[in-house]
Amino acid sequence: MQADQILVQLNEQQREAVTSSGSNVIVVAGAGSGKTRVLVHRIAWLIAVEQIPPQNIFAVTFTNKAAKEMSSRVSEILGYESKGMWIGTFHGIAHRFLRLHWSDAGLDQNFQILDADDQLRQIKKIIKESSFDESRYPPKEITWFINSQKDLGLRPDKSKGKKGFEHYLGLYAAYEKLCRQNNLVDFGELLLRFYETLKNNEPLLEHYQNRFENILVDEFQDTNEIQYQIIKLITGSEGRAFIVGDDDQSIYRWRGANPDSMPRFRNDFLEPRSIKLEQNYRSTKNILNAANSIISNNNGRLEKNLWTDEESGPLIKLHQNFDEYEEASNIIETIESKSGKLKLSDIAILYRSNAQSRVIEEALIRRAIPYRVYGGFRFFDRAEVKDALAYLRLTQNVADDIAFERACSVPPKGIGAQTMNKIKNYARDEGLCLYAASDQLIQSKTLANRATKSLVAFLETLNETKNLVSNQTLEKQFEIVIEQSKLIPYLKEKKTEQSATKIDNILELINAAHGFRQPFEDDDLSPMQSFLAHAALESGENQASEWQESVQLMTMHSAKGLEFPLVFIAGMEDGLFPHTRSQLDPGGLEEERRLCYVAVTRSMRELYISYSSQRMLHGSMISSQPSRFLYEIPNELIDDLSTEGLKPMPKRQRANGGDGLLGKLVEHSSFGEGVVIAVEGDGDNKRVQVNFQSAGLKWLVLGYANLKIM
DNA sequence: ATTGTGAAGGTTTTT
């Protein structure tokens, strides 16, 4: 591999970045300006030209998709798979570190990762045990609080619980205790523990600082505090950090991403060299102009001027629809009209929230168009898959209490809540895992006869499974465990509508095992352990279905980093996008606008934007106005396909009363730019949502009434 | 102990 081969396809700025020899580099890279390409070529440059051993490279991104893409492209350019590099998501890398240094990190060797669902469950449990009222301590809010503290790097003792949140601290502490006792690590903990372990262990830190002389970070604008500190720590004074990002594409502020990460880098890191990538290679002029025009409404951006050499291309098509069903069929109609000219996989349908996919999916199914949904339900988050995983986990570690409890209850095997409580109490008192506690309770015959019998049978099955599984291939192991779990006969028996799908999902696990390639860095783990570790951190999208020829459906968030010749943006309505929830805090709207910028710049050539006049939301119809972002696109770039055209931007005023209500006003509270109103009616206490256009207001009205919706 | 029912509650984005 020669230097010029790596540089041949790069423009001047890209080359400058790739070959940079200074200490720290910040690349401000606009959408479609070859960000990933620069990173990939930089890594290849380091290995092939600078002769840096791959194990001295630490490259981190935010999504599994991006990480995979990066490592496969590096291999492609080098012509071989370079081993020893640490390349992955922050969470993936932290996890790997903790698996290697579990002892230094103060963990048991077989610690388990708590996913979002499990975490919420545990927190609910704590709230209950502390006999707090769930309404005063909403589990989701507590979870959010805990996670945000961890993102900031704060333990309960350091955490201050801002005004109104002081009483959450106790729960945070209790949750931590529970996690420690049960050897559980949640997503936030992965990062925090990684950081703390390095920070507090001089020799370890020195080792990794020396080892990783080259640190590369993608999507730097989305780093949160703890991630930023991790990068700073590992870089140390000797390392070189090469970071790439675009402040205009920062869309994870709600997850703790610090919008100042980019400017901050310039102050915190030694002699940073700044390189701008401003030429967009992806989109037509029209698309880019629209995107630039939208984002120009944000304040405090880094100076950047994105331009393109491409032709103007087609106008942006705008489609008004009556409701989301019409919207979906219009999209599908357009797709059909393009058939033959485009591959289906060149088409993406983007939306703000996962819930929007359902109606579109139904329409696609009706027309027999293959599609694929990213995100949303994660394969490994499905209940039946987690059930099966619980059995798999138990074969690796009987002390896995979460798995133990889960496996006890599904399929039902005569061990109910009563028995489980006794086991748990005993386990807690004696400091045992549930498995050991069960065993002792059996010996001491303290449980009811029937329960004891069931428990004996269950433990026997577990041990038998463990034996059967040893020395088998991964695939075979899965088959055995699934067989032993009797989950499939149980589901067959139930004969509910979803049974067949659930069974398919469980069987899909076997396929996943078949296709699983253990990463070389996991060679100290058994294949099963490796698989399970990855299952917790990945959505399982690569297994769920093949790429094949299909239309791609995903949220705008998931679309970041991807590009498509034809893009649909659906549900372009105020309240949905920008989302109502985002309008409550000041930075929220700007973040939504960046998301809009991301969505628009996914398109290489054709862009269809649609909105509906009304839409079903949580069971009732609401009417809605076109998104304010539509008015930020210059008119001459838009080809309006609807008969009426885009109405002038509706006035947005504060609510000031209840004129025009069809019922008696009983309650009324401000809700961002709308207002929440409860209306009393004499009918069947049905929840309705009406838009008060008649009052000239953009109001969202929620209430209880027997109103009829026109 | 398990299963079925109905009421209540919550509604964004992800590792």
Next chain:
DNA sequence: CCTTCACAAT
């Protein structure tokens, strides 16, 4: 609208 939870009936 969908999910979750509590409680009653088996």
